Structure formats: C-alpha cells, structure tokens
Amino acid sequence: xxxxxxxxxxxxxxxxxxxxxxxxxxxxxxxxxxxxxxxxxxxxxxxxxxxxxxxxxxxxxxxxxxxxxxxxxxxxxxxxxxxxxxxxxxxxxxxxxxxxxxxxxxxxxxxxxxxxxxxxxxxxxxxxxxxxxxxxxxxxxxxxxxxxxxxxxxxxxxxxxxxxxxxxxxxxxxxxxxxxxxxxxxxxxxxxxxxxxxxxxxxxxxxxxxxxxxxxxxxxxxxxxxxxxxxxxxxxxxxxxxxxxxxxxxxxxxxxxxxxxxxxxxxxxxxxxxxxxxxxxxxxxxxxxxxxxxxxxxxxxxxxxxxxxxxxxxxxxxxxxxxxxxxxxxxx
Amino acid sequence: xxxxxxxxxxxxxxxxxxxxxxxxxxxxxxxxxxxxxxxxxxxxxxxxxxxxxxxxxxxxxxxxxxxxxxxxxxxxxxxxxxxxxxxxxxxxxxxxxxxxxxxxxxxxxxxxxxxxxxxxxxxxxxxxxxxxxxxxxxxxxxxxxxxxxxxxxxxxxxxxxxxxxxxxxxxxxxxxxxxxxxxxxxxxxxxxxxxxxxxxxxxxxxxxxxxxxxxxxxxxxxxxxxxxxxxxxxxxxxxxxxxxxxxxxxxxxxxxxxxxxxxxxxxxxxxxxxxxxxxxxxxxxxxxxxxxxxxxxx
Amino acid sequence: xxxxxxxxxxxxxxxxxxxxxxxxxxxxxxxxxxxxxxxxxxxxxxxxxxxxxxxxxxxxxxxxxxxxxxxxxxxxxxxxxxxxxxxxxxxxxxxxxxxxxxxxxxxxxxxxxxxxxxxxxxxxxxxxxxxxxxxxxxxxxxxxxxxxxxxxxxxxxxxxxxxxxxxxxxxxxxxxxxxxxxxxxxxxxxxxxxxxxxxxxxxxxxxxxxxxxxxxxxxxxxxxxxxxxxxxxxxxxxxxxxxxxxxxxxxxxxxxxxxxxxxxxxxxxxxxxxxxxxxxxxxxxxxxxxxxxxxxxxxxxxxxxxxxxxxxxxxxxxxxxxxxxxxxxxxx
Numbered sequence: 011x012x013x014x015x016x017x018x019x020x021x022x023x024x025x026x027x028x029x030x031x032x033x034x035x036x037x038x039x040x041x042x043x044x045x046x047x048x049x050x051x052x053x054x055x056x057x058x059x060x061x062x063x064x065x066x067x068x069x070x071x072x073x074x075x076x077x078x079x080x081x082x083x084x085x086x087x088x089x090x091x092x093x094x095x096x097x098x099x100x101x102x103x104x105x106x107x108x109x110x111x112x113x114x115x116x117x118x119x120x121x122x123x124x125x126x127x128x129x130x131x132x133x134x135x136x137x138x139x140x141x142x143x144x145x146x147x148x149x150x151x152x153x154x155x156x157x158x159x160x161x162x163x164x165x166x167x168x169x170x171x172x173x174x175x176x177x178x179x180x181x182x183x184x185x186x187x188x189x190x191x192x193x194x195x196x197x198x199x200x201x202x203x204x205x206x207x208x209x210x211x212x213x214x215x216x217x218x219x220x221x222x223x224x225x226x227x228x229x230x231x232x233x234x235x236x237x238x239x240x241x242x243x244x245x246x247x248x249x250x251x252x253x254x255x256x257x258x259x260x261x262x263x264x265x266x267x268x269x270x271x272x273x274x275x276x277x278x279x280x281x282x283x284x285x286x287x288x289x290x291x292x293x294x295x296x297x298x299x300x301x302x303x304x305x306x307x308x309x310x311x312x313x314x315x316x317x318x319x320x321x322x323x324x325x326x327x328x329x330x331x332x333x334x335x336x337x338x339x340x341x342x
Numbered sequence: 343x344x345x346x347x348x349x350x351x352x353x354x355x356x357x358x359x360x361x362x363x364x365x366x367x368x369x370x371x372x373x374x375x376x377x378x379x380x381x382x383x384x385x386x387x388x389x390x391x392x393x394x395x396x397x398x399x400x401x402x403x404x405x406x407x408x409x410x411x412x413x414x415x416x417x418x419x420x421x422x423x424x425x426x427x428x429x430x431x432x433x434x435x436x437x438x439x440x441x442x443x444x445x446x447x448x449x450x451x452x453x454x455x456x457x458x459x460x461x462x463x464x465x466x467x468x469x470x471x472x473x474x475x476x477x478x479x480x481x482x483x484x485x486x487x488x489x490x491x492x493x494x495x496x497x498x499x500x501x502x503x504x505x506x507x508x509x510x511x512x513x514x515x516x517x518x519x520x521x522x523x524x525x526x527x528x529x530x531x532x533x534x535x536x537x538x539x540x541x542x543x544x545x546x547x548x549x550x551x552x553x554x555x556x557x558x559x560x561x562x563x564x565x566x567x568x569x570x571x572x573x574x575x576x577x578x579x580x581x582x583x584x585x586x587x588x589x590x591x592x593x594x595x596x597x598x599x600x601x602x603x604x605x606x607x608x609x610x611x612x613x614x615x616x617x618x619x620x621x622x623x624x625x626x627x628x629x630x631x632x633x634x635x636x637x638x639x640x
Numbered sequence: 641x642x643x644x645x646x647x648x649x650x651x652x653x654x655x656x657x658x659x660x661x662x663x664x665x666x667x668x669x670x671x672x673x674x675x676x677x678x679x680x681x682x683x684x685x686x687x688x689x690x691x692x693x694x695x696x697x698x699x700x701x702x703x704x705x706x707x708x709x710x711x712x713x714x715x716x717x718x719x720x721x722x723x724x725x726x727x728x729x730x731x732x733x734x735x736x737x738x739x740x741x742x743x744x745x746x747x748x749x750x751x752x753x754x755x756x757x758x759x760x761x762x763x764x765x766x767x768x769x770x771x772x773x774x775x776x777x778x779x780x781x782x783x784x785x786x787x788x789x790x791x792x793x794x795x796x797x798x799x800x801x802x803x804x805x806x807x808x809x810x811x812x813x814x815x816x817x818x819x820x821x822x823x824x825x826x827x828x829x830x831x832x833x834x835x836x837x838x839x840x841x842x843x844x845x846x847x848x849x850x851x852x853x854x855x856x857x858x859x860x861x862x863x864x865x866x867x868x869x870x871x872x873x874x875x876x877x878x879x880x881x882x883x884x885x886x887x888x889x890x891x892x893x894x895x896x897x898x899x900x901x902x903x904x905x906x907x908x909x910x911x912x913x914x915x916x917x918x919x920x921x922x923x924x925x926x927x928x929x930x931x932x933x934x935x936x937x938x939x940x941x942x943x944x945x946x947x948x949x950x951x952x953x954x955x956x957x958x959x960x961x962x963x964x965x966x967x968x969x970x971x972x
Binding site: 094098107109110111120125171 | 533534535537538539540541542543544545548552553556557639
Binding site for chain 3: 055056160189190192195220222246259265272274277278
C-alpha cells in the first residue's frame with residue numbers, strides 16, 4: 011500500500027555521553043517513515059527525544075546506531091548540498107530564529123544566490139514569491155526581524171526554509187511560542203504548503219491539540235521510544251497505549267469547564283540516563299502489572315498481527331502500540 | 343506565479359494592519375545612532391580632538407621641535423598661546439603634534455589585537471574541540487600576568503620606542519578580545535539563525551562572516567574604545583620609565599613628565615597635556631557607551 | 641458584600657518606551673472572593689502579567705502605577721514606595737512562569753521556603769524548618785526531608801514549580817497570584833500543578849488569580865474570568881457563562897481560533913490583524929480594526945466595560961446584538 015517513503019528512519023539510536031553519569035539514550039531504537047506530501051506528528055513531552063530525532067534527520071546530529079534514508083539512500087551528517095536542501099528545519103523560537111542584522115530580503119536572497127536557484131535578474135521576484143507563499147506582502151522584504159511580530163517572524167522563517175526548495179520540512183514546535191489566535195493561522199499555512207508544494211512535514215510538538223490539527227498520522231514518544239503510532243483519527247479516537255491515554259486525559263480542553271483534570275500521572279518522568287527495566291513507562295503507569303516490570307513490549311499492531319517496524323513493507327496506516335495489553339485497553 | 347496570500351482566511355487584514363508604518367527602508371542602526379546622546383557627545387569630542395590633530399601641520403605656529411633657549415618657560419601670551427617649555431619650544435604646537443602622534447598610535451596599536459583576537463576567538467568559539475581548549479589555556483596564561491609587567495618586559499626585550507610598543511601590545515592585548523568574541527560566538531552559534539544558516543547549506547566562511555561576526559564583534563568594538571585609552575596611558579607610563587617614545591618626538595606623556603619639575607610655577611605645562619588625555623578618555627568612553635547602545639540588536 | 645480577599649479598582653500602569661509614555665494597563669478592576677479563583681486571560685502584550693506585578697508591587701523599572709487602588713481583606717495596599725513588600729506579607733503571594741529562574745540557585749529549597757517564616761513571621765530556625773517541611777509535603781513533593789537539602793537545579797520543572805508554590809505559601813497569604821505558572825511545563829505535569837492548586841483552594845480556602853493565555857486552563861480552574869485586550873478588560877463573568885456564550889467579539893475570536901482537542905479540526909478561524917502598537921492605539925475601541933462586528937460608531941468613542949446582565953460585563957457597543965443572536969460559538 012505505502013508508496014516509496016521519502017524519508018525513512020531505521021532503528022535509530024542517538025546517545026550522548028554525560029560526564030560522570032554515563033550515557034543519555036535520548037533516542038533508543040526508533041523507526042518511522044514519511045511519504046511525500048505526508049504530515050506526521052511526533053508528539054511527546056520534554057526529554058522524549060522528538061527534537062533529537064528531528065535534528066538527526068536534518069543532519070545536525072549524528073546517529074549512534076541505525077540510519078536515516080532519503081529516497082532509499084543513507085544520509086548522514088555530511089551530506090551533499092542537494093540532500094541538505096531537501097530537508098529543512100523550522101525552529102521553535104521566533105525571537106532567535108532570524109539574524110537581527112539582516113533584512114528579510116538579504117536572508118532570502120543570500121540563499122537564492124548561493125545555491126544559484128534562480129538567475130540573478132529574478133532573485134527579487136522570487137523573494138516576493140516566497141513571501142507570497144507565507145502570506146506576507148512584498149514590503150516585508152525591507153524589514154528587519156525586530157519590526158515583526160512572532161507570527162510574522164515564524165512566517166519569514168518558513169519562507170527561508172522554502173527558499174532552497176525542500177521536499178520535507180521538520181517543524182520543531184513551530185507554534186509553541188506564538189499567541190493562541192495565531193497558532194491556527196500558521197498551522198493552516200503548513201497545510202496549504204503541503205497542498206500547494208507537495209511538501210512532507212514532520213511536525214514535532216508537545217501539544218496534542220496542535221498535532222491533531224495538522225497531522226495525517228501521529229507517533230507518540232516516551233523516553234526515546236515510540237509508544238504508539240496510528241493514523242490521526244485512530245489515535246485520538248481509540249488510543250491503546252497507556253501513555254497516550256494519560257496524555258489525552260491530562261490535556262486541557264474547552265469542554266472541561268468546571269472540571270479540573272485528574273492528573274492521572276504522578277511524579278516526574280525518569281531520566282534518560284536511568285531508563286526503567288521492562289516497559290519504560292511501567293514506573294508511572296496507572297495500569298502496570300507484573301509482566302511490565304520485566305518484559306519490554308515491542309511496538310506491535312494493536313489488533314491481530316501485521317508487520318512491525320522497520321519491515322520494508324510496513325503499512326503506514328497501521329495502528330501500533332508498545333504495550334502488553336494494547337488489545338484490551340480500549341476506550342479507557 | 344501567484345502572490346495571493348495563503349494560510350489565512352481573513353488574512354488580508356494581517357499584513358495591512360501589522361506592517362503599517364513599521365517597515366522602513368533605512369538601516370535601523372543609523373537611525374538609532376542619530377538619536378543617541380552618548381554617541382553624539384563622544385563623537386563630537388573626539389571629532390574636535392582628531393580634527394585639531396589632523397590639522398596640526400597648518401595650525402601650529404612654530405615647528406614643535408624648534409628650541410629657543412632665550413624664551414624658555416614663558417607664560418601664555420599672544421606670541422605663544424600656551425607658553426613655552428623648558429627648552430623654549432612652543433607648547434601649543436607641541437601639544438598638537440603630540441596629539442597627532444598619540445591618537446594615531448592609540449588607534450593603530452589597537453587594530454592588531456582586535457583583529458587577532460577576533461579571529462582567534464571566533465574560530466575557538468565556532469569550531470570548539472581541542473583548538474578551543476588550547477586557545478583558552480593560552481588566553482588564561484597571558485591573562486594571569488599583570489598587564490604592565492608583561493608590557494614592560496616585552497618592550498624591554500624587544501626594544502624601546504614605537505616598535506617595541508606595537509609588538510608588546512600585539513602579543514598581549516588580543517586576549518581580552520579573543521575571550522569576549524569567543525563567548526559571544528558560543529552563544530550565537532547555538533541560536534536558531536546560525537543553525538538555519540548551516541541547514542541552508544551556507545559555507546562556514548559565509549556563516550561566520552555574515553551571521554556570526556556582525557553579532558559578536560560589537561562587544562569587541564566597544565571594548566576597543568576603552569582600550570585605546572589604555573594604550574595611550576601605557577605609552578605615557580612607559581615614557582616615565584624611559585621605555586616610551588624617544589625624545590624629541592612630542593608626546594603628551596613626555597610633556598607631562600617634563601612639566602613635573604615646574605608644577606608649582608608653570609603648572610600648565612603638565613596639566614594641559616594631562617587634560618588632553620582626560621578629554622580623549624571621556625570622548626572614547628562616551629563613544630563606547632553610545633556604540634554599545636546602538637550596536638545592540640533590538 | 642463581605643470583605644473580598646482582593647479588590648483592584650481602576651489600575652493604570654504606564655510605561656516609558658523610546659521616550660514616549662503609554663498605558664500598558666488601562667483601568668483594570670477585579671474582585672476576588674475568599675476561596676474563589678479568577679482567571680485573567682489574554683494574549684501576549686495585553687498587560688495581564690503587568691497587572692499582576694502591579695498588584696504585587698513588582699513592576700519593572702520603566703513601569704509605574706499612575707492610578708488605581710488595591711485592597712486585600714479590607715486593607716489598602718501601597719502601590720509604590722518602601723512599604724510595598726511588607727504590606728503584602730501574609731496577604732498576597734505570587735508564583736511565576738519559569739521556575740528555573742524564579743528560584744535562587746545557590747540556596748537549598750528548604751532554606752528558601754523557610755526564609756519567610758524566619759524573617760517575616762519571626763519563627764526560630766528549627767520551627768521555620770519544620771514549617772518548610774510541612775509545606776513541601778503540602779505541595780505534594782515526595783521524599784520531602786531529602787528535598788529540603790536539594791538545590792533547584794537538582795529538581796525537575798514540576799518539582800521546582802511546587803517549591804515555588806511552597807515559598808509563596810510560606811508567609812500564609814490569602815491570595816495567590818499566578819503568572820502563567822504552567823506554560824513552561826509538560827502537559828502531564830501541568831495537570832498535576834492545576835490539581836494541586838484546586839486542592840489548595842479547597843483545603844486552605846486560598847483565593848487564586850490565574851493569568852494565562854489558554855482559555856481551556858481558565859475553564860478548568862477558575863470560577864470567574866476576565867478577558868483582557870490591549871491593556872483593558874473587554875469581558876467578564878462566570879467562566880462557564882463566558883465560554884458558552886461569549887459577549888465580546890474578541891472572546892469570540894479567541895474561542896473560534898482555538899486549537900483544542902474538542903474542537904473540530906477544520907474549525908479554527910484566526911483573528912485577522914494583530915495586536916496594536918501600544919504607542920499607536922486605534923481610536924475608539926482598540927479591537928475594532930480586527931472586529932467582525934465593527935461599525936462606524938466603534939472608532940469614535942472609548943468603550944468602557946459595561947454590565948450585560950446576570951453578572952456579565954462586556955466592552956462592546958453592540959453587545960445586545962450578541963445577546964440576542966445568542967451566538968453559540970463557544971464550548972461544543
């Protein structure tokens with residue numbers, strides 16, 4: 011069923027040594043795929059490794075184990091210009107994502123010229139076109155970052171990413187620093203860019219509502235591993251992994267007026283240096299049983315059998331969960 | 343090719359309202375500079391001093407080295423605006439030529455350390471790793487020595503006079519610049535736009551030159567304004583120790599030194615050159631403050 | 641009406657910027673009863689944080705209270721001058737957004753919590769420490785004895801926030817001012833902190849003023865809500881009422897643009913335009929350039945917050961239309 015994936019991550023592990031403590035396993039055996047034009051939401055709380063995966067895909071970090079593949083070919087930190095341009099990152103903080111000394115025009119034109127993407131005479135026009143993609147008027151070319159609002163700066167950052175004609179965007183918390191009324195606009199912008207330019211997008215966020223708003227598929231991460239993966243509606247309608255269920259219960263909702271959430275999860279997340287034995291979530295899982303202490307569940311289809319990752323033909327629309335009781339945990 | 347705004351239904355309002363009057367063509371820094379009182383005051387004081395120094399060949403009234411032993415230690419008069427020194431030389435002319443020399447020396451001597459220091463600091467902060475460790479240790483070692491001890495030793499070893507001063511400063515003064523630039527580079531190199539520049543496939547040279555340096559060098563520049571005063575003062579101090587500017591080249595330091603003997607009777611011989619040094623210091627300080635404000639990104 | 645725990649009348653805060661003076665908070669009034677909580681909602685730049693800081697006497701250098709009155713349990717509180725901090729002890733406490741920077745990194749938690757009891761309430765060292773231990777337990781920190789001797793950097797974000805709450809409670813205030821205390825926290829930890837605040841309210845009769853940009857949070861925690869825009873209150877009422885039947889176009893805009901788990905994915909409609917530059921306030925109603933209900937009358941006169949029946953108030957000239965049409969746009 012699945013078309014050739016654009017980006018594939020196979021058994022990726024990324025570790026960092028920490029002086030005196032050993033090793034932090036920020037990412038511990040993650041596999042996922044992105045088809046062209048697909049939007050996948052990577053969601054989890056701080057320290058789960060989602061940003062680390064993003065930075066590895068863009069070539070900022072090296073993998074300790076496993077690989078990242080673009081069009082079926084392995085790509086590492088050192089990559090050709092063409093590969094580098096194919097995957098672009100949009101950063102979280104609009105306050106520091108733009109060089110305060112350069113005007114918008116300078117930022118965009120520099121990229122166009124260095125990569126010789128358009129003939130010199132057309133650089134200005136192409137800059138206007140790029141701004142047009144993100145909904146900013148040509149006048150903005152003259153401006154400097156401090157003259158723009160957070161939402162506008164984020165658009166400029168997106169325009170910059172688009173300048174090198176990428177095939178995929180890694181958006182790392184693209185709306186977390188923005189006002190709520192602006193968030194929807196930027197998310198809609200991503201959606202239109204996908205429609206218009208066929209971009210694939212890896213949306214990294216800790217905010218479930220944001221992920222739900224934009225993604226085709228969702229991957230939930232906990233402590234370096236995927237806890238659950240499913241098409242969007244399946245994940246939000248029928249979550250099977252306890253962690254997903256807990257996240258959904260904890261998230262604030264407008265319909266919860268007058269009812270404070272139960273806070274089903276007590277305590278703090280364990281550190282990535284000292285990952286619990288067995289199922290890494292068992293120490294905080296409200297439904298943990300004896301087997302969870304000893305056996306580390308693999309990411310498997312929730313009902314019946316099916317290929318598990320990273321099988322070459324794995325069905326991207328499968329609903330997978332890493333829990334021994336995934337089949338029983340319906341409607342919790 | 344379409345420029346229809348995307349991503350917002352009623353988004354047309356977004357651009358119209360938000361950008362009204364905010365986007366201006368002229369560079370924001372120049373406009374800021376025009377309003378900064380510190381900057382204007384400092385620049386004015388320095389401007390006057392520099393202008394006088396530059397015009398020295400035309401506005402001095404006597405050759406500064408010309409001695410006239412019949413007219414020594416004259417009080418200020420129409421003939422000699424600031425009187426004459428102990429060898430009958432016109433103080434006003436000597437003051438101008440000394441200023442010319444001191445100001446030039448101050449500015450030029452600082453150029454080498456700021457260049458070396460910025461380059462080293464940038465490379466250390468950007469590439470990190472063992473080059474950074476080595477460089478940081480070198481910086482620490484140089485900084486461990488008291489400033490003047492190092493300068494004096496070097497001048498003594500290399501030879502007195504202007505050449506010795508150049509070399510001594512080039513070898514010791516760069517460390518402060520290297521340190522500040524290195525810290526700024528470490529911080530800036532980690533920020534979003536640097537990572538984006540790298541991700542955009544820009545070469546290291548371009549990233550350093552356009553994205554990092556313009557933001558890190560501001561602290562170095564501001565420090566340089568006070569460093570110039572330190573250099574002038576060091577030249578003066580070296581003068582006291584006989585390691586400085588050799589006679590008969592006029593220099594504020596030696597003028598102050600020479601006039602010491604006459605402090606009670608002809609106090610202006612030491613005081614006026616001293617005031618010139620002070621004024622230079624004030625001017626540079628104000629300029630430095632103003633620059634710090636103007637160069638800081640919003 | 642009995643002595644409310646906190647009463648703010650006509651608070652005005654002026655700020656100097658680029659040699660010009662403008663009103664960042666323009667005539668804000670609110671009342672908090674004992675044991676009740678009120679939410680102050682608005683986007684960044686609307687003045688909500690400044691309002692709290694003005695109440696607490698913690699305004700930054702360039703900001704000055706130029707009018708208004710703050711009373712706590714009947715006692716007038718000075719808004720500037722030397723007696724500002726002393727007057728608030730035992731009456732008001734405050735917690736901040738970033739627990740990482742709000743705690744002193746060189747003092748142990750126990751020391752910081754015990755500081756107020758020692759210095760202000762005059763307790764002996766051992767009694768103050770005992771009190772600190774009690775407070776650590778009260779805010780739900782496990783292993784409290786050990787935590788007494790921990791430094792802030794050794795703790796997780798959620799625990800630090802609890803420590804901050806403990807410090808705020810150590811001088812036994814009746815009202816707790818909360819400035820976006822959960823914005824920097826993960827969603828599961830956020831739920832824990834909200835739960836804690838609710839429990840403290842019930843157990844201690846604590847009153848809470850909760851500043852946030854998320855309407856859903858206000859819905860879960862606060863009985864009353866005030867909506868702020870460009871320094872002024874634009875709507876007020878009971879939270880359930882305001883969220884179900886908003887009576888101001890800005891509130892409607894906020895609800896309509898919300899990206900929320902219970903809102904249909906295609907639903908969010910952004911509010912056009914952006915916040916006005918405080919030095920360039922639009923004439924008349926500050927919101928009118930972005931308002932879907934705008935009429936010629938809106939730009940002529942300042943629109944004050946006026947009662948709109950049943951404990952509601954709205955700063956909209958055409959509130960009657962909104963009431964009549966029963967615009968059901970809020971909670972699904």
